Amino acid sequence: MKSSGRLKLEQRTFMEQVHECLDNGYLLSSKKIGSGAFSKVYLAYATQERMKHNPKLSSDLRNKHHTMVAIKIVSMAKAPEEFSQKFLPRESSSLNATYKHVNVVQLYETYQNSQRSYLVLELAARGDxxxxxxxxxxxxxxxxxxxxxxxxxxxxxxxxxxxxxxxxxxxxxxxxxxxxxxxxxxxxxxxxxxxxxxxxxxxxxxxxxxxxxxxxxxxxxxxxxxxxxxxxxxxxxxxxxxxxxxxxxxxxxxxxxxxxxxxxxxxxxxxxxxxxxxxxxxxxxxxxxxxxxxxxxxxxxxxxxxxxxxxxxxxxxxxxxxxxxxxxxxxxxxxxxxxxxxxxxxxxxxxxxxxxxxxxxxxxxxxxxxxxxxxxxxxxxxxxxxxxxxxxxxxxxxTRQPLSLCSTLTIRNMPGHYLAN
Missing domain, CATH: 1.10.510.10 (Transferase(Phosphotransferase) domain 1)
Incomplete structure (x- = not known):
């Protein structure tokens, strides 16, 4: 059982993440679909306003017929300096270099502040x-x-x-x-x-x-x-x-x-x-x-x-x-x-x-x-x-056909190592 103090801290941290995602055009859900040593991955939804300003995102989601994404949130406070300065930038640059291949997960965009780094990723709903x-x-x-x-x-x-x-x-x-x-x-x-x-x-x-x-x-x-x-x-x-x-x-x-x-x-x-x-x-x-x-x-x-x-x-x-x-x-x-x-x-x-x-x-x-x-x-x-x-x-x-998912899809039994560090 988590102590009440730790639980309140996690709830406050999560609400901060919700507001930060909303400021950037994403509705963060409470559905956690993976975690790593320094990160957690949540199911989220792109707003129509965000899709208007991100052609990469709108093009891909239009073909999928839903607005769901996976948002990987990396805690800069927990991550060692080598990870934040070396491995995290490599992940972003590698995903940008491999963009638009149908069998590589797509990185739509990134944003960050002094405490957290966010990677907005393509959602793969069936696990690993x-x-x-x-x-x-x-x-x-x-x-x-x-x-x-x-x-x-x-x-x-x-x-x-x-x-x-x-x-x-x-x-x-x-x-x-x-x-x-x-x-x-x-x-x-x-x-x-x-x-x-x-x-x-x-x-x-x-x-x-x-x-x-x-x-x-x-x-x-x-x-x-x-x-x-x-x-x-x-x-x-x-x-x-x-x-x-x-x-x-x-x-x-x-x-x-x-x-x-x-x-x-x-x-x-x-x-x-x-x-x-x-x-x-x-x-x-x-x-x-x-x-x-x-x-x-x-x-x-x-x-x-x-x-x-x-x-x-x-x-x-x-x-x-x-x-x-x-x-x-x-x-x-x-x-x-x-x-x-x-x-x-x-x-x-x-x-x-x-x-x-x-x-x-x-x-x-x-x-x-x-x-x-x-x-x-x-x-x-x-x-x-x-x-x-x-x-x-x-x-x-x-031949690839577009996905046919409704916006209320519930993802069950997602693996804990989705995008693990």
């Missing part, structure tokens, strides 16, 4: 990926998501697209994990929490800061080596994919030397997981950073492409399994896990093949369009980002 994996696992009575759903979230203009866009604009996330991936009402994925992100100006610049969850941390970081941020993000992507399809993390230890031992042993896959999915995970879970699959190789991997066997059959590029490749369902492998590398296909081959197919022939379960027909500015930006980042371009992008 970890919560989704656990819910689906309970419903299926089987750990993990169906591979088809994991493929949709991981590739078809979802997680890989978001990370590729970040890397394309020079941003490395450095804290990729299931808790930092949110889902909106229609199931689209939103990458969030850029508090540890960094801008990598030089192509081969190395970083030294340890700033991510141990379970998702690349081995070179655990060994206290300087690291390439993009290659470290690729390792974290493989951990997330393993969690999606298996319902658990591949390596879980608190001590770095024990984690490294598990990493050298290799991941253990659940029975029934397709060889193609295992091959992709192994290709990303390479101990040596330069041996990891790049994003263009991930995009071209046969597990990732819709109707993969038909596609590669038409192009005459069906890869044969390498001799000596092991399954590793029950036991580990050597430090470098064997993986079959899918041959890269030139973008013109993919586009010419796509032009001969109609949306009805897609097996992905989504209405699909050619790259040139991406429906919104955000989707178009996503297309352009991936085209400029990857030698192999995806065939299609999912």
């Amino acid at each position: 990926l970890l919560e989704h994996i656990n819910t689906v696992s309970d419903q299926r009575c089987c750990p993990g998501l169906e591979e088809e759903e994991a493929r949709r979230l991981f590739w078809q203009w979802q997680l890989v697209s978001a990370v590729a866009h970040c890397h394309n604009v020079g941003i490395v996330h450095r804290d990729l994990k299931c808790e930092n991936i949110l889902l909106e009402d229609q199931g689209f994925l939103k990458l969030t929490d850029f508090g540890f992100a960094n801008c990598t100006g030089l192509k081969n610049s190395l970083l030294s800061t340890f700033c991510r969850s141990v379970a998702y941390t690349a081995p070179e970081i655990l060994m206290s080596k300087k690291y390439n941020g993009k290659q470290a993000d690729l390792w974290s992507l493989s951990i997330i994919l393993h969690a999606m399809v298996s319902g658990k993390l591949p390596f879980k230890e608190h001590q770095p030397h024990r984690m490294l031992h598990l990493m050298r042993r290799g991941p253990i896959f659940k029975p029934g997981l397709s060889p193609e999915c295992r091959d992709l995970i192994r290709g990303l879970l390479q101990l040596h950073p330069h041996a990891r699959l790049g994003l263009q190789q991930v995009a071209a991997h046969h597990w990732m492409l819709p109707a993969a066997q038909e596609l590669f059959s038409v192009l005459g590029a069906v890869p044969e399994p390498q001799a000596g490749s092991q399954d590793n369902t029950e036991s580990g492998t050597d430090s470098m896990y064997p993986c079959t590398r899918t041959p890269c296909i030139h973008v013109q081959q993919l586009q010419s093949l796509q032009q001969s197919k109609t949306p009805k022939e897609s097996t992905s379960g989504l209405a699909l369009r050619p790259l040139e027909a991406c429906p919104r500015q955000g989707a178009s930006s996503a297309c352009q980002a991936l085209r400029s980042t990857m030698a192999v371009s995806p065939l299609v992008c999912a």
Whole structure:
């Protein structure tokens, strides 16, 4: 039980925040949808007056058919100087740099005073990926998501697209994990929490800061080596994919030397997981950073492409399994896990093949369009980002329809780590 004095202080602080938000055009609700070490996130509503003066906000909310936002309130008094002077500005600048990608949470604006800093963010009402994996696992009575759903979230203009866009604009996330991936009402994925992100100006610049969850941390970081941020993000992507399809993390230890031992042993896959999915995970879970699959190789991997066997059959590029490749369902492998590398296909081959197919022939379960027909500015930006980042371009992008939410939506069971610090 909180003391009456502490309770009154919190109530007074909250009312101050309500007035400060109202002065800036937002109606702050008492619905707390997340919290971090130095921050709290509340559901809020943008006023019509505010939307008139913020084109970024009004454009996005008009498509969503509601006025709800998430406001992250950071206590400058509680936060250490390094956080307020270094990490908070990085979060804002990273979100501004990645603006208008459909799979990255949008930052609409910021404002602050001497006591608090406010970040007005896009609302993702369905919680985070970890919560989704656990819910689906309970419903299926089987750990993990169906591979088809994991493929949709991981590739078809979802997680890989978001990370590729970040890397394309020079941003490395450095804290990729299931808790930092949110889902909106229609199931689209939103990458969030850029508090540890960094801008990598030089192509081969190395970083030294340890700033991510141990379970998702690349081995070179655990060994206290300087690291390439993009290659470290690729390792974290493989951990997330393993969690999606298996319902658990591949390596879980608190001590770095024990984690490294598990990493050298290799991941253990659940029975029934397709060889193609295992091959992709192994290709990303390479101990040596330069041996990891790049994003263009991930995009071209046969597990990732819709109707993969038909596609590669038409192009005459069906890869044969390498001799000596092991399954590793029950036991580990050597430090470098064997993986079959899918041959890269030139973008013109993919586009010419796509032009001969109609949306009805897609097996992905989504209405699909050619790259040139991406429906919104955000989707178009996503297309352009991936085209400029990857030698192999995806065939299609999912058609996005606007959200249909009423302004009185009640958000239940939101995770406590929404935009956590």
